[in-house]
Amino acid sequence: MEATATAAGPSRNPLFHFYANAIKFIAGSSMLVIVVIMIVQVAARYLFNASLIWAEELCRYILIWQTFLLIGFAYHQGELVALDMLGKRVNPYVKLLIRFIVSAPVCVFLYFIIVSGWNNAVRFTGQSIPAVDFIWTSLTGAPAGLPVFWVYVAVPVGCSVLLIHFVVRFALDAYRVATGQDTHDQPAPQEEILPL
Incomplete structure (x- = not known):
């Protein structure tokens, strides 16, 4: 389900790049942080018989943000599971109609997740993140007071990014069909990926 470059369309977009x-x-730096924290945690536990009580919690929060921030890009790259039995067997207009029928409920669902995710995140503005407070208190002597809101807001942010990818992908497919091009179902080399 990735958008690929065609002769009629641009293959480079500075904003998308x-x-x-x-x-x-x-993605790379957050995974590096998780790996380093876990290596230090294992070393502390098995070599020094001590434990970093905040390590698992902090890694969990980083992983939550990774998941929600990267899902839109994964969709764009065609890395999400897709079932397309029709492929090139139907004409482009029918294929576009099928994509609309499939994408519309997904977009509505994402909208509801964004709204309810935001409302849920706002409920936790008064509660602070224990791991960050523990680290900050160890370093400065005072708690950081960073609210749990910043963990829960990953849901509406990530779903918003995914919704943008869905809408832009459908708009690009509609443009291709309207201009006589076919939508692309096969993965393209990385350098040929169209913006969104």
Whole structure:
């Protein structure tokens, strides 16, 4: 379900490439942080008979943000599971209609998740993140007071990014069909990926 470049469309977009590079940097650096924290945790536990009580919690929060931030980009790259039995057996207009029938409920669902996710995150503005408070108190002597809101807000942020990818993908497919091009179902080389 990825958008690929065609002769009629641009294959490079500076804004999208900035977004893609930022997402890749976030993915790599956050995974590095998780790996380092877990290595230190294992070393502390088995070599020094001590434990970092905040390590597992902090890694969980980073993993939550990774999941929700990267799901839109994974959709764009065609890395989510898709079932397409029709492929090139139907004409492009029918294929576009089927994509609309499939995408519309997903977009509505994402909208409801965004709204309820935001409302849920706002409920936790008064509760602080224990792991961050523990680390900050150890370093400075005073709690950081960073609210749990910043963990829960990952849900509406990530779903918003995924919704944007869904809408733009459908708009690009509609444009291709309207201009006589076919929508693309096969993965393309990385350098040929169209923006969103």
